Amino acid sequence: MVGGGISGLAAAYALASGPNPPRITVLEASPRLGGKLAGAELEGIPVDLGAESVLARRPEAVDLIRAVGLDDDLVHPATTSAGLWIGDRIRAIPPTVMGVPTDAAATVDVLGEEAAEQVAHEPELPEPALTDDVAIGRFVADRMGPAVTNRLIDPLLGGVYAGRAEEISLAAAVPELFAKLRTAPSLLAATAELREIGQRRNTPGTPVFAGIRGGVNRLITALEEDLTRRGVEIRRSATVRRISRNHAGYELETGPAPAPQLVQADAVIVAVPASPASRMLAELVPAASTELATVEYASMAIVTLAVRKKDWPAAATGSGFLVPSVEGRTIKASTYSHAKWQWSAEAGGDLAVLRCSVGRLGEEYVLQRSDEELAALAAADLRTAVGLEAPVVGSLVTRWGGGLPQYAVGHLERVDRVEAAVGEQAGLAVCGAAYRGVGIAACVASAGKAATRVQTHLDALATMAK
Ligand SMILES: Cc1cc2nc3c(=O)[nH]c(=O)nc-3n(C[C@H](O)[C@H](O)[C@H](O)COP(=O)(O)OP(=O)(O)OC[C@H]3O[C@@H](n4cnc5c(N)ncnc54)[C@H](O)[C@@H]3O)c2cc1C
Known part of the structure; x- marks a missing residue:
């Protein structure tokens, strides 16, 4: 297993907990497991x-x-009702499918009368009849007007990828909408139908999101303990540079470059971001390597702040807010962790924890500021947005260089080509955020598929050996 983020550890778990567990070694480049899942304490919280x-x-x-x-x-958020910071106040987010409105009349407060009117007239345009992938932001701007892309898709969907709404693949990011747009009479009809389906599916009491008391990063510690108990070997600070084939299977080159160590394996799962995957597969699967080299990544930072609960403005309700890039603020989103997670409120005592995200694709310059500057800018934005006047008690800035892969138009076809090329090597599989979904659930799903593929190969080897 190459990579000890959630994808690599989930793939290791799927194999180790299966009926014929193989001997597994996880090779993780950094001294820490977990990749984009990480935890710490701020003021003891x-x-x-x-x-x-x-x-x-x-x-x-x-x-x-x-x-x-x-x-x-396992816990669920106490509230998930986020707002949108537009102009001088936080506004309610109208009903949308990942930022694409489902009801024109409900968009007036966020878009203004004229732009909402354009949304209402969208069904008068020719039917979308989509066959090929498109950039969601451009497609929606052409049909509903640029304000929808700038003020809704950018914060709601662009925020998930820390990317530019104009460039993100509709087919990869919102596949159910892409599917509907083949036959739906209009974009508005498609989103309204999806919302209705969603409402029917979301039976009351079935939460959309979940967390873990103490933080979702605890999943990594729990996985590590479980895997270790099952005999999985986890090697930290073990960067894999090259994977090649030899008579006995696969050979992985790790250790310091001047004194490389070779690890022999019958099968390999590559669960790292696209650029290291591209590098290590360059000789073995050049076609996949070339495709992976083109996947861009956005960098961002999370600024975590602690403030006194007594200073928290009563008007700041809900779970937080999102900020459209066109508003020109430093922060792109703020989550009131103490309001969203009961466990955070309890652990905080008289302190409240807030998270602000900063930086987007193409905004790397923002991250060149010092931690102190970023924390001060986030606090200043919060002061303007919700009137948080009191000083912050503590702050932590976490930089995620290359944090989120960008799904450009044609991403799914690219992933098909990568998987087809990798599939020609028996016992080799790839998984992770670079492929079919950046969220943890999607990563775990991709890990499960990779594990099944590799286990099938190992079972075949075992049968042949008999
Ligand atoms: C700030 C932020 C907030 C997010 N919030 C959420 C959220 O709330 N919910 C959600 O569902 N998703 C969220 N995501 C997305 C999600 O966390 C990630 O997409 C997911 O964790 C990626 O997991 P992964 O294992 O595929 O990759 P990674 O986490 O990147 O793990 C890959 C691992 O491979 C290692 N590695 C790299 N190169 C090598 C090499 N050459 N040899 C060996 N090891 C190597 C890395 O060190 C790393 O540990 C967020 C992402 C970010 C950045």
């Missing part, structure tokens, strides 16, 4: 520094949390 929730609408992440013994600590 546990905080997530990277991912902080999982999608509960699909089963993979929640099932894994339960499987590794965190069932009792």
